[in-house]
Amino acid sequence: MIYLDNSATTKPHPEVLESFLQVSSRFFANPSSIHQLGGETEKLLIQSKQQAAKLLAVHEEEIIFTSGGTEGNNIAMKGIALEHQGRGKHIITSEIEHPSVFEACKSLESLGFEITYLPVNQNGVVSVEDVRQAIRNDTILISIMHVNNEIGSIQPIQEIGQLAKNYPKLFFHVDHVQGLGKIPLTLANSGIDLCTMSGHKIHGVKGTGILYIRKGIKLCPLFHGGEQERNIRSGTENLAGAVAFVKALRFIKNREATEATKLQQMQQFLRNELQSIPAVMMNSPEDGAPHIMNFSIPGLKPEVMIHTLGKQGIFISTKSACSSKDLDESRIIKACGYNQARAKSALRVSLSYDNTIEELKTFLHTLKEALLQLSDVMER
Numbered sequence: 001m002i003y004l005d006n007s008a009t010t011k012p013h014p015e016v017l018e019s020f021l022q023v024s025s026r027f028f029a030n031p032s033s034i035h036q037l038g039g040e041t042e043k044l045l046i047q048s049k050q051q052a053a054k055l056l057a058v059h060e061e062e063i064i065f066t067s068g069g070t071e072g073n074n075i076a077m078k079g080i081a082l083e084h085q086g087r088g089k090h091i092i093t094s095e096i097e098h099p100s101v102f103e104a105c106k107s108l109e110s111l112g113f114e115i116t117y118l119p120v121n122q123n124g125v126v127s128v129e130d131v132r133q134a135i136r137n138d139t140i141l142i143s144i145m146h147v148n149n150e151i152g153s154i155q156p157i158q159e160i161g162q163l164a165k166n167y168p169k170l171f172f173h174v175d176h177v178q179g180l181g182k183i184p185l186t187l188a189n190s191g192i193d194l195c196t197m198s199g200h201k202i203h204g205v206k207g208t209g210i211l212y213i214r215k216g217i218k219l220c221p222l223f224h225g226g227e228q229e230r231n232i233r234s235g236t237e238n239l240a241g242a243v244a245f246v247k248a249l250r251f252i253k254n255r256e257a258t259e260a261t262k263l264q265q266m267q268q269f270l271r272n273e274l275q276s277i278p279a280v281m282m283n284s285p286e287d288g289a290p291h292i293m294n295f296s297i298p299g300l301k302p303e304v305m306i307h308t309l310g311k312q313g314i315f316i317s318t319k320s321a322c323s324s325k326d327l328d329e330s331r332i333i334k335a336c337g338y339n340q341a342r343a344k345s346a347l348r349v350s351l352s353y354d355n356t357i358e359e360l361k362t363f364l365h366t367l368k369e370a371l372l373q374l375s376d377v378m379e380r
């Protein structure tokens with residue numbers, strides 16, 4: 001099997017699974033229980049939070065364990081919007097956000113919030129100047145993703161953070177789900193107020209994640225209940241998930257520090273080879289993230305190629321996993337200004353540190369053979 005769909009999800013690391021299993025069976029007590037077993041569990045939860053905070057260079061009270069990216073994005077966006085709507089109902093985001101931000105914005109629109117969707121250039125990048133110009137007196141939130149999940153474009157988060165610092169009354173949220181472990185992002189003193197991360201994109205287990213909330217920021221909780229996680233996320237804590245997340249975070253941070261070049265080399269190889277295929281049009285920008293390569297084969301339905309490759313044990317994807325069953329055009333490729341033929345035929349190869357150049361060679365060889373075979377079903 002050659003797995004090249006790592007932006008959809010990654011294979012859990014065996015040691016992460018081992019920790020999950022061990023904690024699930026040994027520390028099963030409820031951390032809120034006041035008996036000794038509950039006390040031990042609570043201690044481990046606090047320890048996990050301290051470790052996560054250390055790895056992210058933030059304070060432990062700024063960490064909320066969540067079930068992943070969708071939940072983190074929704075808590076951040078709706079939590080800020082509902083809590084601070086008295087001050088204004090204007091939110092700024094981009095046209096290329098993941099559905100968990102984009103649809104959260106749509107839902108806030110139906111509640112009377114006004115959303116500015118900033119355009120991107122052909123490289124899929126928003127302009128800091130556009131962000132500046134969009135800020136109004138009633139703006140309460142800016143939400144811009146770090147790395148785009150379809151094409152890998154990297155947004156100028158640091159610059160937007162610096163800009164946001166000049167407006168102490170508005171909050172800046174970053175969806176860091178695709179950037180985590182691939183493109184470093186500083187949280188402390190960066191102007192970032194909230195930041196979403198997901199465990200299953202970094203070889204962790206599904207249903208785990210972290211939402212960073214800068215100290216002192218108030219959010220309206222989406223779940224009401226037992227007041228766990230500083231009353232921001234009620235519900236019995238997933239301790240095994242938290243421990244597993246922290247382990248996955250430690251591993252990926254280590255690989256980010258030591259194996260970045262390997263990922264870049266694989267990406268460069270892939271880009272050079274794909275560019276030499278006449279039917280292929282590259283959609284990912286040259287200076288994008290090293291793990292995402294998006295390209296179109298206009299005239300060919302992406303699902304046909306995905307199934308052809310899949311039969312040979314090679315797994316790639318189209319658009320993002322969350323929308324890959326909905327096979328029409330890509331909202332992101334359209335936003336970059338490309339035509340419909342290109343937006344309807346996009347394929348995504350997404351790498352992990354575990355992939356190899358040999359695997360990419362096999363993928364490229366099989367892709368070229370498939371293109372020859374499929375040439376008669378291609379629309380021209």
Ligand SMILES: Cc1ncc(COP(=O)(O)O)c(C=O)c1O
Pocket residue numbers: 007008067068069070071073098100145147148149175177178198199200209320321322
């Ligand atoms: C950029 C981005 N944000 C959010 C999410 C949602 O994360 P999760 O699957 O953990 O809910 C994804 C998942 O594809 C993503 O790529």
